[in-house]
Amino acid sequence: MKRAVLWVGGAVVLAAAAFFMGDYHNDVYRKLLLWIALALSYNFIFGIAGQVTFSHFAFYGIGAYGIVILLFYAALPWPLAILGAIALCVVLALAVAIPATRLEGFYLALATMAFAQLFIVVLNEGGAVTGGTGGLASYRLPRILGLDFSGRTYTVVIVLLVLATAAILRRIDNSWFGRACRAVRDNPEAAAAMGIDVARTKVIAFTVASVLAGIAGMAYAFVDNTVNPPIFGLENAFLLLFMVIVGGTGRHAGAVVGTVLLYLLPFVLSPLIGQHHALVFGVLMVAAILLQPRGLIGLYDRVARR
Amino acid sequence: MSLLLEVRGLTKRFGGLTAVHDLEFEVRAGEILGVIGPNGAGKTTTFNLVAGTYRPDAGEIRFAGEPIAGLAPHRIAARGVMRTFQHNRPFGGMALVDNVLVGAHRRFRATLASIVAGRARTEEARQRAAAQELVSFVGLAELAHADVTTLSFGQGRLLEIARALAGEPRLILLDEPAAGLTPAECARLAEIIRGIAARGIAVLLIEHDMHFLLPLAERVVVLNFGAKIADGLPAEVRAHPAVMDAYLGSHAAPH
């Protein structure tokens, strides 16, 4: 009961914030929220399931491009478009995950990196369907059930999406499946001896996380009402990894902290370092791995324990 | 007593070396069977063949009447055969009681959909309570929420056992459980193993330390150079000439 109150209260506060901010800040807020959703699902696949992947942003893109193409190019009604985009994510996630089960450690990372780059190549060469290098624009969020969800209301939709993602991941984490993912991460041979089907666990974890990224992508498509290739490339995939590591791998709170910090840092650093905030991210990432592998959350734990 | 595990004609070769040759033995429900032999006798290979880590080159292994030879380890575990590892393999990223809960993996009925819908809480609570009970049974109650990487070797050994028991097995395979334990820890371990058998769980115990095994096992199978050289009650085996021969000169020679 108490937990439900916290979640509802949190939702209300986060949603209400949208109405106290101007358009520009709403835009930043929406994007921050989506990054948090991505970081939470990435933390699950990387921190909890222990799979180093670089395809998370590609699935974000598959969701984004998928919903736009199905809604406006294929002219499907919105429920079918949503289901279609999700189905596309599932199929592609399985196509990547099933052969990848035999890959360990960084070899998996490289295969997913190649997949992510290939996605960008397909987007760039996709002609009319994907809009090529310029991407797709000039579409708008359609009316759903006669209601217009754009503007501040859309921020509320995104808040609900992020909270739903967080809740789903939390429930999965605290279940036998979450433990199975951790067991496979920590010691696959022992996990198998406990009856865990290692390959199946890895595939399901990858698919669930990738589909959650795809759903966030569908929401993203209507944030700027434009999608183009560079957004979904390796740059951002690295950044997501950095956020999760700096914040604290394997911890939901860590993912949130790392994302908020690294997302807002450029706004603070811009006057000093212009466009090169990635330099600071790289330094923070190296520092985190060398000095505080448990991330900022680990630091907080240590301080809180005193 | 019914036959729970039957091994017939079991053979395993590694390149030119025959690690196990034409091995035959049985484990009956609820009994403690010891498999003993000098180092290199083929005990670990036998263990790994039963647990599914290796596929046999010849022979059969039947559990509760069903063939299991060559099945993947997780399928064998699902049928009720759980194992420990000689060199402790805890899941370092989880607390102790969660490690034990992983052992109960096959006992969970909730689907992913019901987990997401929040309907899996009762089962989770029930399993957690059962895991707590097992933690107490092996004597690690105060460490239930400890970081498993801080456990002593002996404590890690007890965790291995609790984790294997969490799967509610009918047969538990213990791989040299006494290795590296102090005499006090060995005594406690023997008590725990008797407790396991008392719960009706059959125990297949691989050991090379006769002092530990002979008082504990109800029957003993002795291996040497991959073949069985003796099979029977501990007292019989102790006096068996081939067994004494095998251990002559070794530090584990029986007195």
Next chain:
Amino acid sequence: MQDFLELAVGAAASGCIYGLLALAYLVMIRPTGIINFAVGEWAMVGAFAGFLLLTQWHWPYALGMAAMLVFMLLVGWATERVAVRPLLEKAAPVLAPILALLGMLVVFRESISLLFGPDPHQVPYPFGYGRLEFGPLAGSYQSFFMIGVSLVVFGGAWYFFERTVAGKCFEAVALNRRAAALMGINLARVTALSFAAGGAIAGLAGILIGPNISAHYLMGVPLAIQGFTALVIGGVGRVAGALLGGLLLAFAEQLTVRYAPVPPGYAQGVPLVLLMIFLIVRPTGLLRARA
């Protein structure tokens, strides 16, 4: 056939560059198991060093190349010292330095971008723009230069690993770190040297390919992917594998662009598809490591 021969030299030259990058990965992976994805950025730094020394400061080519190599040896050594050594000493899992090096990748890229700006910069051709013909084979001076230099480097690497005692030490570390340490081999020194060598080889690849594609702060990651694909195709165990993988990749790319009925942009997809296929079907590569 004429067609094929015309692109053969160019493809071979590209293949040599990919091979050099694969070799850079290899000298670091073998003794440490660490995949240093920053080799692409190291190649970029080498290209920019070439721009600075040769185009801006007008140094003679040989001197500039030598200075770049020395600089890259230091860069490699420094990278290891900062991002790798502390983790190896802490006995961190091998993933930790790999991720730290990803952080360094970004640091290198952004530093170059900060120092030189976003525009491409010209790296000079040591022998100018001319073409050379050897019977049916024809190619630019630069192509032949690339092939020549690469063969020297590969020859040297092969000799080092196969014929020298130091090379045997590397092999020993690659096979069994603990045993090597017990035999008195200084692991820290081997690791530092492997990274220094990796830096120099990658920098060399950068300065060789620089004239063709211009030094640019984004050139690193594509090169890193191509180099790694070459390594996976050829097999991590052998120096010759790196070169073979590079050549196969380059020819696959060129043939796809020339003959495949897909838009030219898809040529970028060739290393990616090959990488995924090889990782899944034959991760050990084409050539087996010597037992």
